[in-house]
Amino acid sequence: MAPRAPTSSCDRTAPSGPKRVISGPAGPAVPDGRRLRLAPSLLSADFADLAGAIREAEKAGADAFHLDVMDGHFVPNLSFGPALVSAVRARTRLPLDLHLMIEEPLRYVEAFHRAGGDTLVFHLESRSPPDEVLKAVRRLGGAVGIAIKPETPFASVEPFADRVDQILVMSVHPGFSGQSFLPEALPKLRAARARLDGLGQGADVSIDGGVTAATASEAAAAGATFFVCGNSVFGGGPVSANLVALRSAVEDGARRAVR
Secondary structure, eight states, X not given: OOSOOOGGGGGSOOOSSSOOOTTOOOOOBOTTOOBOEEEEBGGGSOGGGHHHHHHHHHHTTOXXXXXXXXXXXXXXXXXXXXXXXXXXXTTOSSOEEEEEEOSOHHHHHHHHHHHTOSEEEEETTSSSOHHHHHHHHHHHTOEEEEEEOTTSOGGGTGGGGGGOSEEEEESSOTTOSSOOXXXXXXXXXXXXXXXXXXXXXXXXXXXXXXXXXXXXHHHHHTTOOEEEESHHHHSSSOHHHHHHHHHHHHHHHHXXXXX
């Protein structure tokens, strides 16, 4: 997660490569002071030139990179493992936001943390006890988030709101890229934002799935601050222009959200 990596993670030794900027670039603030961050999803990048995609997005103003970790069980597909995360870590200074779509995140958080993940986001619907995963990531000195699927109500994650750095609301069904945004995610974003604000909690509300300029604006208006964008960045056209359009959209949406 770009937003609020714990200071202890700065003491970790990163693999060789560019010096890391754990906190990431400061995304623009809206009138209430919230930071808005764009995290291009590398699952949508060209795997044959992943280093080039990272350089291009970083140069264009990305605030973080999002990596989807899939185990073939929690979701049908397989994707990135610790070795790939380590390779990405060596090629960018930006924070790495890892979305663990795996059945037993508790078994793997240490490996992904040591590979260079700054924020480990696990699913509430996984088999691992949420309390244990939260404790494990904190012991490692990492930032931690909880993700919920489209069918999972916000009430299920609400008890953990005071203990996380990010609440990730899925606006598609996890496991496949290129799906359309599910508008039923918007009330969850509003509920998450209201709950975190009520707690005085600076955690991010993240949205992932079908994020385009239009849907990003709606998500920002609903309270999202961290935007996972895949095909809308890497799916066609200049990456720089795509990120500019997304940035403008989320800023516009966030201004509409301010009361």
